[in-house]
Amino acid sequence: MRDVAIIGIGIQKWGELWDRSLRDLWVEAALNAIKDSGVDHIDSMYVGCMAPGLFVGQEHLGSLLADYLGVTPIPATRVESACASGGMAVRSAFLEVASGVSDIVLASGVEKMTDVDGGGATYALATAADAEYEVFQGVTFPGLYAMVARDYMHRYGLTREQLAQVAVKNHDNGSLNPHAQYPMKITAETVMNSTMIADPLRLFDCSPITDGAAAAIVCPLDLAKKLSKQQPIKIAGIGAGTDRIALHDRKDLCEFRATVKAGEAAFKMAGVGPEDIDFCEVHDCFTIAELCVIEALGFFERGTAGKATAAGETARDGKMPINTSGGLKSKGHPVGATGLGQIHEIVTQLRGAAGDRQVKGVKRGMMQNMGGSGGSTVCHILEVV
Amino acid sequence: MRDVAIIGIGIQKWGELWDRSLRDLWVEAALNAIKDSGVDHIDSMYVGCMAPGLFVGQEHLGSLLADYLGVTPIPATRVESACASGGMAVRSAFLEVASGVSDIVLASGVEKMTDVDGGGATYALATAADAEYEVFQGVTFPGLYAMVARDYMHRYGLTREQLAQVAVKNHDNGSLNPHAQYPMKITAETVMNSTMIADPLRLFDCSPITDGAAAAIVCPLDLAKKLSKQQPIKIAGIGAGTDRIALHDRKDLCEFRATVKAGEAAFKMAGVGPEDIDFCEVHDCFTIAELCVIEALGFFERGTAGKATAAGETARDGKMPINTSGGLKSKGHPVGATGLGQIHEIVTQLRGAAGDRQVKGVKRGMMQNMGGSGGSTVCHILEVV
Numbered sequence: 090m091r092d093v094a095i096i097g098i099g100i101q102k103w104g105e106l107w108d109r110s111l112r113d114l115w116v117e118a119a120l121n122a123i124k125d126s127g128v129d130h131i132d133s134m135y136v137g138c139m140a141p142g143l144f145v146g147q148e149h150l151g152s153l154l155a156d157y158l159g160v161t162p163i164p165a166t167r168v169e170s171a172c173a174s175g176g177m178a179v180r181s182a183f184l185e186v187a188s189g190v191s192d193i194v195l196a197s198g199v200e201k202m203t204d205v206d207g208g209g210a211t212y213a214l215a216t217a218a219d220a221e222y223e224v225f226q227g228v229t230f231p232g233l234y235a236m237v238a239r240d241y242m243h244r245y246g247l248t249r250e251q252l253a254q255v256a257v258k259n260h261d262n263g264s265l266n267p268h269a270q271y272p273m274k275i276t277a278e279t280v281m282n283s284t285m286i287a288d289p290l291r292l293f294d295c296s297p298i299t300d301g302a303a304a305a306i307v308c309p310l311d312l313a314k315k316l317s318k319q320q321p322i323k324i325a326g327i328g329a330g331t332d333r334i335a336l337h338d339r340k341d342l343c344e345f346r347a348t349v350k351a352g353e354a355a356f357k358m359a360g361v362g363p364e365d366i367d368f369c370e371v372h373d374c375f376t377i378a379e380l381c382v383i384e385a386l387g388f389f390e391r392g393t394a395g396k397a398t399a400a401g402e403t404a405r406d407g408k409m410p411i412n413t414s415g416g417l418k419s420k421g422h423p424v425g426a427t428g429l430g431q432i433h434e435i436v437t438q439l440r441g442a443a444g445d446r447q448v449k450g451v452k453r454g455m456m457q458n459m460g461g462s463g464g465s466t467v468c469h470i471l472e473v474v
Numbered sequence: 475m476r477d478v479a480i481i482g483i484g485i486q487k488w489g490e491l492w493d494r495s496l497r498d499l500w501v502e503a504a505l506n507a508i509k510d511s512g513v514d515h516i517d518s519m520y521v522g523c524m525a526p527g528l529f530v531g532q533e534h535l536g537s538l539l540a541d542y543l544g545v546t547p548i549p550a551t552r553v554e555s556a557c558a559s560g561g562m563a564v565r566s567a568f569l570e571v572a573s574g575v576s577d578i579v580l581a582s583g584v585e586k587m588t589d590v591d592g593g594g595a596t597y598a599l600a601t602a603a604d605a606e607y608e609v610f611q612g613v614t615f616p617g618l619y620a621m622v623a624r625d626y627m628h629r630y631g632l633t634r635e636q637l638a639q640v641a642v643k644n645h646d647n648g649s650l651n652p653h654a655q656y657p658m659k660i661t662a663e664t665v666m667n668s669t670m671i672a673d674p675l676r677l678f679d680c681s682p683i684t685d686g687a688a689a690a691i692v693c694p695l696d697l698a699k700k701l702s703k704q705q706p707i708k709i710a711g712i713g714a715g716t717d718r719i720a721l722h723d724r725k726d727l728c729e730f731r732a733t734v735k736a737g738e739a740a741f742k743m744a745g746v747g748p749e750d751i752d753f754c755e756v757h758d759c760f761t762i763a764e765l766c767v768i769e770a771l772g773f774f775e776r777g778t779a780g781k782a783t784a785a786g787e788t789a790r791d792g793k794m795p796i797n798t799s800g801g802l803k804s805k806g807h808p809v810g811a812t813g814l815g816q817i818h819e820i821v822t823q824l825r826g827a828a829g830d831r832q833v834k835g836v837k838r839g840m841m842q843n844m845g846g847s848g849g850s851t852v853c854h855i856l857e858v859v
Contacts, residue, residue: 090573090574090575110606133714139533140527140533141601142525142527142528142598142601143527143528143533145605146597146601146605146609147601147604147605147606148524148525148528148554148556148601148602149554149555149556149601149602149603149719149845149846149849149850150554151554151555151716151845151850152555152556152716152717152719152732152845152846152849152850153604153719153849155716156716156717156718156719156720156723156849160716161715161716161717161718161731161732162715162716162717162731162732162734162735163715163716164565164714164715164716164736164852165555165714165716165850166553166554166555166562166565166566166714167553167554167555168551168552168553168554168566169533169534169535169536169551169552169553169554170534170536170537170550170551170552171533171534171537177551180549180551181551181553181566181569184566184569184570184573184575185569187573187574187575188475188569188572188573189475189572190475190569190572190712212531213527216526216527216531216532216533216534217533217534218534219532219538220530220531220532221495221532224531327575329518329549329550329551330546330547330548330549331536331537331540331541331545331546331547331548331549331550332537332541332546332547333541333546334534334537334538334541335541338541346546346547347537347546347547349547350547351549460534460536460537461534461537464534464537464538464541465534465536465537465550467549
C-alpha cells in the first residue's frame with residue numbers, strides 16, 4: 090500500500106448563502122484546493138454529500154460537478170454516510186491513491202441546505218436516522234441527542250453549565266476563523282437562556298443549518314514534493330465504523346461504538362495512541378456529542394469530559410485542544426462538507442497557518458466525523474512529514 | 475496493487491415488491507452472496523443506491539444495512555452515481571481490497587422504487603439529469619433518450635423495427651432468467667404497438683420501475699481459493715468516466731463519451747480489447763441506449779448496431795451476446811442494484827451456471843453500467859482464472 094498525503098486544501102465562507110447554488114459553492118472550494126496544491130490536473134474525484142435529492146432536487150453529483158469543474162471525462166463518485174459523508178469521501182480518495190489506480194484525487198464535500206424551509210431541512214436530516222422505527226414515530230435529531238444528554242447527565246452528574254461550555258469554547262475558536270458561519274463569542278448564559286429545542290438541549294447547543302463546501306487534493310506521499318510546493322501532510326491512519334442505527338437498539342446511549350471502532354482502526358494504522366495526538370476536530374453536531382466523542386476516542390475517561398471542558402482542558406491552550414476551527418457549532422455544519430472542513434482545519438494547523446487560532450508546535454492532528462446519532466463514523470490521523 | 479476476485483454472488487427475484495422493504499430486499503441479496511461465497515465474516519461493505527431519500531425517506535444506508543445484516547461495527551459506505559451506483563460500489567470494493575486495507579468486502583446495490591407513485595418515481599429518477607437546466611424545463615429521461623433516438627435514426631437510418639429488436643432479444647433472454655421482473659417473450663409488433671411514451675420511444679422501449687437488490691463478495695485473488703470453494707472470477711479491469719451531464723452540452727448526442735472512457739480504461743487495465751470479450755451486459759435503460767453503448771465499447775462500428783441487432787449478432791448465439799440476463803428491459807432496473815445484477819449475470823455465465831441461457835465456452839465477460847443520460851459510466855471486465 091502506498092503512503093498517501095494531502096497537498097492542497099480549499100474552502101469558502103460558510104453560511105446561509107441564498108444567492109449561491111450547490112454547484113457554485115462546490116466549484117469555488119474545489120478550485121481553491123487545486124490552486125493551493127498547484128497541480129495542473131486531477132485523475133479522479135469524490136464528492137461527499139448527504140441528501141442533495143431532498144435539499145435541491147439533484148442527485149448524480151459526480152457527473153454534475155465533474156462537468157462544472159470542467160474535468161470530464163475523469164471518474165467521479167459521490168459517497169454518502171449522512172453527516173460523515175465528507176470524511177468518507179476522504180477515505181475513498183485515500184483508498185484509490187493507496188491502491189495505485191490513481192495518483193491525484195480530489196476529495197470534496199458539499200451541502201446546500203437553505204433552499205428548503207426549516208421543516209424541509211429537518212426532514213432531510215432525519216433520513217439519517219432509522220426512517221421506519223425512529224422518524225415515523227416523530228423523533229428528529231435534537232430529540233435523539235437530547236436523550237443521550239439526559240442519560241449522560243443522570244449517570245455522570247454533568248451540569249447544564251458544563252454542557253454550555255462546549256459551545257462557549259467552540260464559539261471562542263470560531264471567532265478567529267474567517268470561514269465560520271457564526272464567528273461571534275458567546276457566554277454560558279447565552280446558551281442557557283436560548284430557546285429550548287429538546288430538553289435539555291437549547292438553541293446554542295445545536296449546530297446550525299449551513300450552505301458550504303470544502304475540498305482537498307490527495308496524492309502518493311512520494312509524489313507530493315514533485316507535484317506541489319506545499320508541505321505534504323501524511324494521512325497516517327484512517328478508520329471507519331458503524332453502530333446500530335437506532336438509539337433504542339444500543340446497550341449504552343453514551344458510548345459511541347462506531348467512534349470507538351473508527352478511532353481504534355486509525356490509531357492502529359498510524360501506530361500511535363490518543364496520547365500522541367496534539368489536537369482533534371470532532372463532530373459537535375450537538376454539545377453533548379463532543380463530550381461523548383472525546384471520551385470514545387480515549388482522550389478523556391468516561392464521564393469526565395464535561396468537567397475537563399469546563400476546566401479549559403479542551404481550549405486552544407489546554408492539554409487537548411478540541412475543535413480549534415470553531416467546530417460544527419460555530420463554523421457551521423453543511424453536512425456533506427463537514428468532514429472536509431475538519432481536514433481543512435487540521436492541515437491549516439499543521440502548516441502553522443492558522444493565524445490567531447494557531448496551536449503552537451502541533452505535528453499530528455486527528456478528525457472524527459459522524460453520521461446520524463453515531464450510526465457511522467470515520468476518523469483520520471494527519472501528520473507533518 | 476493486489477489482484478482482486480469475486481467469490482460470491484447473491485440476488486433475489488426482482489419486481490414490484492409491495493410487501494417488502496428496502497432493508498428486506500437488500501439483506502436477502504447480501505445473505506445470498508455471503509452464503510454463496512462461504513465466508514464467515516466481511517471486513518467492510520459498500521451499498522450502491524441512487525435516491526433512497528426520495529424513494530423511501532431513508533439516507534445513511536451504510537449504517538442501516540450494516541445494522542440489519544448484523545455486521546456492525548464494520549465500515550459501511552454508500553456510493554451514488556445515479557443508475558451506475560451499483561457498478562461504482564463494485565469499483566469502491568475493488569479499490570479497498572486492491573489497496574490492502576481490507577480483505578473481504580461486500581459490494582452491493584439496492585433500490586426500492588414502488589413506495590412512491592409513478593410521478594414520484596419519475597421525479598426521483600429525473601434528479602440524475604441536470605436539475606436546473608434540464609429538469610426544471612420539464613424534460614425527464616424518456617424525453618432525453620428520445621432525442622438521442624431521433625438523432626440516431628436521422629443520421630444512420632435506424633428503423634423503428636430494428637430498434638424494437640433490442641427489446642425482443644432482451645425479453646427472449648430474460649424469459650430464461652428466474653430473477654427477471656418481466657420474463658415473457660415479446661415480438662417487434664408488441665413494441666411498435668405499445669403506448670407512446672416520448673416519440674419515437676414506446677412503452678416497450680423503456681426499462682421498468684423495479685424493486686430489487688444484488689450483491690457480490692470481493693477479496694484478494696490469492697486468498698480466493700482459501701476463503702471459498704467457488705471458482706474465483708478475477709476482476710481483470712475496471713474503468714469509470716464522466717461526460718457533460720446535460721444533453722445540450724454534448725457535441726454528439728449518440729456518442730456516449732463516459733462509456734468510451736470507462737471502456738478504454740477497463741480494456742487497458744485488463745490488457746485486452748473489445749475483440750477479446752466473449753459477452754457483455756450493458757445498460758439498456760432504453761432500447762436506443764444499448765445500440766449507442768455497444769458502439770461506444772467498440773463491439774460495433776458507429777451506426778451499425780441496429781442492423782447487427784436485427785441480424786441476430788447480439789443474441790445468445792450471435793458473435794457478441796449482449797444482455798444474456800434479459801438486460802434492464804426484461805430483468806428489471808432497480809437503479810442502484812442494476813450494476814450488481816450485471817455482475818451476477820457475468821459471474822453466473824463464467825461459472826457455466828446460467829442454465830438454458832448459458833453461452834458456451836465463455837471465459838471473459840464485461841459489464842457497462844451508466845448514470846443518467848450517460849453522464850457517468852463504470853465498466854468491469856471479469857475473467858475465469
